[in-house]
Amino acid sequence: xxxxxxxxxxxxxxxxxxxxxxxxxxxxxxxxxxxxxxxxxxxxxxxxxxxxxxxxxxxxxxxxxxxxxxxxxxxxxxxxxxxxxxxxxxxxxxxxxxxxxxxxxxxxxxxxxxxxxxxxxxxxxxxxxxxxxxxxxxxxxxxxxxxxxxxxxxxxxxxxxxxxxxxxxxxxxxxxxxxxxxxxxxxxxxxxxxxxxxxxxxxxxxxxxxxxxxxxxxxxxxxxxxxxxxxxxxxxxxxxxxxxxxxxxxxxxxxxxxxxxxxxxxxxxxxxxxxxxxxxxxxxxxxxxxxxxxxxxxxxxxxxxxxxxxxxxxxxxxxxxxxxxxxxxxxxxxxxxxx
Amino acid sequence: xxxxxxxxxxxxxxxxxxxxxxxxxxxxxxxxxxxxxxxxxxxxxxxxxxxxxxxxxxxxxxxxxxxxxxxxxxxxxxxxxxxxxxxxxxxxxxxxxxxxxxxxxxxxxxxxxxxxxxxxxxxxxxxxxxxxxxxxxxxxxxxxxxxxxxxxxxxxxxxxxxxxxxxxxxxxxxxxxxxxxxxxxxxxxxxxxxxxxxxxxxxxxxxxxxxxxxxxxxxxxxxxxxxxxxxxxxxxxxxxxxxxxxxxxxxxxxxxxxxxxxxxxxxxxxxxxxxxxxxxxxxxxxxxxxxxxxxxxxxxxxxxxxxxxxxxxxxxxxxxxxxxxxxxxxxxxxxxxxxxxxxxxxxxxxxxxxxxxxxxxxxxxxxxxxxxxxxxxxxxxxxxxxxxxxxxxxxxxxxxxxxxxxxxxxxxxxxxxxxxxxxxxxxxxxxxxxxxxxxxxxxxxxxxxxxxxxxxxxxxxxxxxxxxxxxxxxxxxxxxxxxxxxxxxxxxxxxxxxxxxxxxxxxxxxx
Numbered sequence: 099x100x101x102x103x104x105x106x107x108x109x110x111x112x113x114x115x116x117x118x119x120x121x122x123x124x125x126x127x128x129x130x131x132x133x134x135x136x137x138x139x140x141x142x143x144x145x146x147x148x149x150x151x152x153x154x155x156x157x158x159x160x161x162x163x164x165x166x167x168x169x170x171x172x173x174x175x176x177x178x179x180x181x182x183x184x185x186x187x188x189x190x191x192x193x194x195x196x197x198x199x200x201x202x203x204x205x206x207x208x209x210x211x212x213x214x215x216x217x218x219x220x221x222x223x224x225x226x227x228x229x230x231x232x233x234x235x236x237x238x239x240x241x242x243x244x245x246x247x248x249x250x251x252x253x254x255x256x257x258x259x260x261x262x263x264x265x266x267x268x269x270x271x272x273x274x275x276x277x278x279x280x281x282x283x284x285x286x287x288x289x290x291x292x293x294x295x296x297x298x299x300x301x302x303x304x305x306x307x308x309x310x311x312x313x314x315x316x317x318x319x320x321x322x323x324x325x326x327x328x329x330x331x332x333x334x335x336x337x338x339x340x341x342x343x344x345x346x347x348x349x350x351x352x353x354x355x356x357x358x359x360x361x362x363x364x365x366x367x368x369x370x371x372x373x374x375x376x377x378x379x380x381x382x383x384x385x386x387x388x389x390x391x392x393x394x395x396x397x398x399x400x401x402x403x404x405x406x407x408x409x410x411x412x413x414x415x416x417x418x419x420x421x422x423x424x425x426x427x428x429x430x431x432x433x434x435x436x437x
Numbered sequence: 438x439x440x441x442x443x444x445x446x447x448x449x450x451x452x453x454x455x456x457x458x459x460x461x462x463x464x465x466x467x468x469x470x471x472x473x474x475x476x477x478x479x480x481x482x483x484x485x486x487x488x489x490x491x492x493x494x495x496x497x498x499x500x501x502x503x504x505x506x507x508x509x510x511x512x513x514x515x516x517x518x519x520x521x522x523x524x525x526x527x528x529x530x531x532x533x534x535x536x537x538x539x540x541x542x543x544x545x546x547x548x549x550x551x552x553x554x555x556x557x558x559x560x561x562x563x564x565x566x567x568x569x570x571x572x573x574x575x576x577x578x579x580x581x582x583x584x585x586x587x588x589x590x591x592x593x594x595x596x597x598x599x600x601x602x603x604x605x606x607x608x609x610x611x612x613x614x615x616x617x618x619x620x621x622x623x624x625x626x627x628x629x630x631x632x633x634x635x636x637x638x639x640x641x642x643x644x645x646x647x648x649x650x651x652x653x654x655x656x657x658x659x660x661x662x663x664x665x666x667x668x669x670x671x672x673x674x675x676x677x678x679x680x681x682x683x684x685x686x687x688x689x690x691x692x693x694x695x696x697x698x699x700x701x702x703x704x705x706x707x708x709x710x711x712x713x714x715x716x717x718x719x720x721x722x723x724x725x726x727x728x729x730x731x732x733x734x735x736x737x738x739x740x741x742x743x744x745x746x747x748x749x750x751x752x753x754x755x756x757x758x759x760x761x762x763x764x765x766x767x768x769x770x771x772x773x774x775x776x777x778x779x780x781x782x783x784x785x786x787x788x789x790x791x792x793x794x795x796x797x798x799x800x801x802x803x804x805x806x807x808x809x810x811x812x813x814x815x816x817x818x819x820x821x822x823x824x825x826x827x828x829x830x831x832x833x834x835x836x837x838x839x840x841x842x843x844x845x846x847x848x849x850x851x852x853x854x855x856x857x858x859x860x861x862x863x864x865x866x867x868x869x870x871x872x873x874x875x876x877x878x879x880x881x882x883x884x885x886x887x888x889x890x891x892x893x894x895x896x897x898x899x900x901x902x903x904x905x906x907x908x909x910x911x912x913x914x915x916x917x918x919x920x921x922x923x924x925x926x927x928x929x930x931x932x933x934x935x936x937x938x939x940x941x942x943x944x945x946x947x948x
């Protein structure tokens with residue numbers, strides 16, 4: 099952490115220090131929290147509980163990747179939990195109706211389904227110019243409602259799913275669950291895409307100043323559409339992985355997780371006002387929330403408090419951002435008044 | 438200088454609806470020259486700039502680059518042709534670095550399609566160094582002053598290899614030091630044979646930097662030539678030299694008691710040393726160029742923006758740290774400039790709009806009484822000779838009638854002092870003179886009025902006294918008999934001359 103700070107303070111970009119330190123602060127917080135809980139209950143870092151922790155955070159972290167792209171563009175996607183629900187059940191039915199179907203094919207179909215549902219959002223938002231908050235709130239209910247109608251009280255059970263597929267959620271490689279490896283590799287892809295490819299930087303430009311983005315010649319509608327397609331495809335993948343992780347899927351699968359995903363993303367330093375934040379930070383945000391709730395479990399805090407703590411953490415993160423931005427603005431005003 | 442212009446506008450016409458904005462404007466920009474474009478607000482300068490930038494298409498006439506006719510259908514086409522425009526308010530991505538801002542959407546790439554940050558930073562830092570600016574390409578734009586943001590825009594223009602650089606009032610938001618640095622940058626670009634157009638209101642700057650001046654008035658070029666042919670007096674005369682076309686109904690009124698007295702108003706960086714008073718029956722005009730701080734003074738008097746120091750007295754009551762609510766209670770009415778945004782609720786009926794300021798008077802048992810509402814609304818709209826029914830939504834009225842509704846709304850509070858900001862902007866000629874007649878009538882009945890206007894004929898036609906502001910300070914106080922367009926323009930551009938010296942004390946009584 100000190101290294102980080104030194105290298106950037108040499109660069110003197112105040113904002114860079116803030117941004118970089120967001121990730122290092124998150125790592126620090128996670129480390130402190132883990133150390134504290136371990137000192138009270140050493141079982142907290144037993145291999146089994148670490149594995150559980152990683153499994154718990156993986157699907158949220160995956161969804162956080164798509165949500166980061168969306169929020170960086172000053173948009174929001176609430177519909178992801180319903181897409182996960184539909185595609186999870188779809189994956190299960192594929193295994194039931196087509197015995198012997200390869201897992202890869204199921205995953206690809208789930209991604210395709212997510213892409214199609216994301217296309218509904220993309221069309222309404224990019225070309226219908228309906229605000230994302232309204233559009234995805236609508237599709238959140240529509241997709242879930244359609245899911246209820248389709249599932250009609252049925253349920254997919256682990257016995258219906260080939261065990262080879264379920265190993266994604268159980269087996270490990272180098273001590274890390276397969277599921278987590280999938281998420282980590284996608285994290286790398288997203289981190290590089292958003293930092294090192296022009297399209298990634300254009301997402302930031304759109305969130306930072308939409309009018310200037312148009313003036314720079316960026317096709318804003320198309321970028322918005324791409325974002326919601328990505329978010330939908332990621333949710334489709336998450337649906338297939340949801341089945342692999344839990345084995346049982348009914349109509350309520352993944353209900354409400356969109357809020358956890360958005361909270362994680364914002365706690366991870368992606369500004370809800372767009373233009374700022376990284377996928378690494380956002381995933382660390384998800385990890386922090388996950389560690390935090392396991393901590394509460396290990397410390398035997400009643401479960402109804404957990405949600406309240408999650409909300410408190412969100413507000414704390416935003417308050418800290420606002421405070422830092424305010425201080426930064428004050429410093430600038432002092433600097434200018436000296437000119 | 439070279440004889441073929443880098444870019445040339447030939448006989449450009451442009452209308453918006455029935456309003457002619459440009460009528461046969463021709464303008465050449467030569468390489469290695471700074472060409473200043475001057476004119477009053479509304480002379481058509483901005484429209485001309487936007488045609489060169491590719492934002493508007495001319496109705497008639499041609500744009501030639503290097504002698505060849507071109508047609509800009511988008512800003513991108515203009516940029517590719519080598520025309521870059523720097524607006525007063527830079528349009529940047531504040532969350533991204535300087536280098537990213539410069540190269541957004543056209544970042545240099547390495548073999549794998551990765552963005553070549555090293556190359557980007559190298560090019561930008563080279564340009565920054567050449568401009569003699571101590572900014573670093575990795576610095577975020579968030580936190581840069583307006584002046585530095587303009588530098589970023591200039592670097593962007595340079596990476597487009599702009600042959601033509603158009604700067605639309607670039608110095609309006611800059612401090613003296615920053616202006617100096619900008620001029621050094623401009624001078625360096627000029628020696629590299631760039632053709633530069635400089636739009637500014639500040640005479641001293643124009644004469645310091647230009648090789649050529651063109652003056653526009655009412656959509657036409659009224660004078661153009663090398664700097665040697667111009668004097669500040671001649672520029673001003675060209676800018677305003679028109680006769681009063683319209684008659685302004687003006688009632689003779691003996692001013693009564695002092696209604697408003699302000700002393701040494703100061704708001705850091707916006708205005709300072711503002712002292713004046715307004716009497717019953719007087720119309721006092723605050724004149725000056727856009728950005729001189731006129732509206733800001735009015736907003737501070739009404740309590741919208743806080744004052745850093747100074748006193749505001751209504752009659753004998755001092756208003757300190759007051760809110761608009763307190764100002765209204767003390768008897769001030771304020772008609773803002775932008776009636777669509779601030780003055781009217783478009784979806785509501787005329788009646789509702791008029792009674793918004795006096796809801797307390799129209800309530801009965803805590804509920805709004807429709808009869809009382811109708812009564813008050815009818816009374817004031819009739820006085821304003823409003824065309825249209827009071828139960829129709831305000832949005833369907835014409836601009837002039839909307840302005841009457843706004844006025845009626847404030848008259849319903851029966852203020853002692855009425856502040857009107859640009860009351861006739863965007864209003865047709867007929868409605869204009871009705872607004873003037875109403876203001877004049879109100880003054881006759883004993884109301885004190887402060888009017889802010891950018892239209893000189895309006896100022897001269899309606900004002901009993903004219904207060905002129907320049908860069909946040911009062912530079913002249915002119916009685917009705919002394920207020921000529923030349924005198925006002927002189928003070929508004931910060932010129933020190935014989936006219937200003939006649940009446941330099943801003944606190945004198947005016948009559």
